Amino acid sequence: MLSALEVVTIVVVGVMVGVEFSVAFVMNPILNALPGDAGQLGHAHGGRMLGALMPVWYIGSLVLVAVWAAAGWGRQGTTLVVISAGLLILSVLMSVLLLVPINNRGKTWTPENRPADWQQQLNRWLRWHYARVAVIVGAFGLLAAAVV
Template identity: 75%
Template sequence: MLNALEVITTVLVGLMVGVELSVAFVMNPILNALPDDSTQLGNAHGGRMLGALMPIWYIGSLALVTTWAITARHHEGTGLVITAGALLLLSVIMSVLLLVPINNRNKTWTPDNRPADWKQQLNRWNRYHYVRVAVIITAFTLLVTALA
């Protein structure tokens, strides 16, 4: 049972890392290369789509890592799992405090109602997102190391 939990948790966190890497290094450069109206509309749509999915994924991943840490508390590598869990918790806190407020504004914007500083706000979101991606990559690496 523990082996299945370890593998499922690692795969789900790895997939989350992949999605967030794709947002940072594939989707955002594509959207930013479009004309301003299309860039803004694409970001707003992405904010609505991923804004609905990612909280479940982040909280679910954190819950699975916590379950793994509790279940395997007497096994080797538990310290790595606990550290990964702390990093995932940090990513959730970062999301709630830094990224979600910007996303909540962005997902309601249209070319007609966007603020003058909309690009600066999206650039700020991107900078926070890069840090969050580094945090979850580190958490994923720790989980893989604990699994090995």
């Protein structure tokens, strides 16, 4: 049973990492290269779509890791799982305190109502997103190492 939990957790966290990595290094460069207002509108749409999905995914991943840590308590690799949980908690805190406020503003922007500093706010979001991606990649790596 623990092995199945480990596999499910690694897959769920790994896919989340892949999505966030793709946002940072694939989707944002594509959106930023679009002409006119298309990129800003794409960012707003992505903010609405992923803003609804990612909180469930982050919290769900954290719950799975916590269950793994509890179920495997005392076994080899549990320390890595607990550290991974700590990193996922950090990623949730980063999201709530740093990224979500910017995303909540950005997802409502249109070319008619966006603030003058919208690009600076978007760049600030992206810098924090890079840091969050590094944190969740670390969490994912620790989970993978825990089963080795």
